[in-house]
Amino acid sequence: MGAVPFDRSVLKVGQVILMAGLLIGYVVSLFRPLAWIALPVLAVMMLHGAAVPSQSLPRQLYLKVLKPRGLVRPRVLVEDPAPHRFAQLVGGVFLAAASLLAIPGLYVAAWTLGWIVIALAFLNFAFDICVGCIMYAQLVRVGVLPLRRTAA
Amino acid sequence: MLALAPVLAIAVIALATLALRAGQARQRRYLVGNVVGGPVDGPAILFFSGSTCTICHTAQRPALQRLAPALEGRVTVREVDVADEPTLAQRFKVMSLPTTVVLDGEGRARAVNAGFAPEKVLRRQLVEAGLVPA
Numbered sequence: 001m002g003a004v005p006f007d008r009s010v011l012k013v014g015q016v017i018l019m020a021g022l023l024i025g026y027v028v029s030l031f032r033p034l035a036w037i038a039l040p041v042l043a044v045m046m047l048h049g050a051a052v053p054s055q056s057l058p059r060q061l062y063l064k065v066l067k068p069r070g071l072v073r074p075r076v077l078v079e080d081p082a083p084h085r086f087a088q089l090v091g092g093v094f095l096a097a098a099s100l101l102a103i104p105g106l107y108v109a110a111w112t113l114g115w116i117v118i119a120l121a122f123l124n125f126a127f128d129i130c131v132g133c134i135m136y137a138q139l140v141r142v143g144v145l146p147l148r149r150t151a152a
Numbered sequence: 153m154l155a156l157a158p159v160l161a162i163a164v165i166a167l168a169t170l171a172l173r174a175g176q177a178r179q180r181r182y183l184v185g186n187v188v189g190g191p192v193d194g195p196a197i198l199f200f201s202g203s204t205c206t207i208c209h210t211a212q213r214p215a216l217q218r219l220a221p222a223l224e225g226r227v228t229v230r231e232v233d234v235a236d237e238p239t240l241a242q243r244f245k246v247m248s249l250p251t252t253v254v255l256d257g258e259g260r261a262r263a264v265n266a267g268f269a270p271e272k273v274l275r276r277q278l279v280e281a282g283l284v285p286a
Binding site for chain 1: 155156165234
C-alpha cells in the first residue's frame with residue numbers, strides 16, 4: 001500500500017500561507033487592482049507543491065524554520081499523500097484560472113475563484129475537510145484516475 | 153463590485169452543496185429497498201471510508217465500535233476503503249465519505265447515511281429493519 005508516515009503540519013502551513021496571501025491580496029486589490037498578482041504567485045506555489053512536494057515552499061518553511069524553532073509541532077499520520085497532492089493541484093488550477101481571468105480585467109470573477117480557494121483551504125485547515133481529497137476519491141471510484149497509492 | 157467576490161464565492165459553494173445533497177438523495181432513492189448485493193452474507197453495515205477521511209477514523213469508526221456489542225454477532229460491520237474497492241463503491245453510488253449502508257439478510261439496502269452517522273441513528277435503523285431487537 002502507499003500509506004506512508006505523512007506530516008500534516010506541512011499541509012497546515014501551506015493552507016495558512018495560501019489563506020493569508022489571498023486575503024491580503026484581496027484587501028489590497030480593493031484599492032489597487034494590480035494586487036491580483038497574488039493569484040499567479042500563489043498558483044505557482046500550489047502547482048509547484050503538487051509537482052515537487054519535497055521542494056515546496058511550505059515544506060521548506062516548515063522544515064527549516066517553523067519545526068526547528070518549535071513554532072509548529074509535527075502531526076504525523078500514516079496515510080496516502082496522493083489525495084492531498086491532488087487537492088493542491090486543484091487549488092493551483094483554480095488560482096491559475098483566476099489569474100487568466102484577471103489579465104483582461106475580470107477581477108470579480110478572478111477573486112470569486114480566489115475566495116472559493118480561501119473557503120476550501122479554511123475547511124481543510126480548521127475541520128480537516130479536504131474537498132480535493134473527496135474529489136480524488138470520486139475520480140478513482142469512477143475510474144477517471146488510476147488507483148495509484150505511491151508515496152508523493 | 154470587487155466586494156461582491158466573497159458573496160459570489162459563498163453562493164457558488166452553496167449551490168455545489170445543494171447539488172451534492174441532491175445527489176445523496178438520488179443515491180438513497182436508488183438504493184433503499186433494492187437488492188444491491190453486499191460483499192458479505194447476511195445482515196451487514198457497510199462503512200465506506202478512505203485513508204484521508206479524518207471523520208471516518210475519528211468519529212465513524214469509533215461509533216461503529218461502540219455499536220458492536222449491541223449487534224451480538226447478528227450484523228457484520230464491513231469497512232470498505234473506496235480507493236481499494238472502487239467497484240463496490242461505484243455499485244453503492246458512494247458520493248461522500250463516510251457513507252454507511254445498512255443491508256438486510258437478502259442484500260437489500262434498508263438505510264443509507266451520507267456523512268457521519270451517530271451510533272444512535274445506526275441502532276435505530278437496525279431496529280427499524282428488524283435486524284436487532286429494540
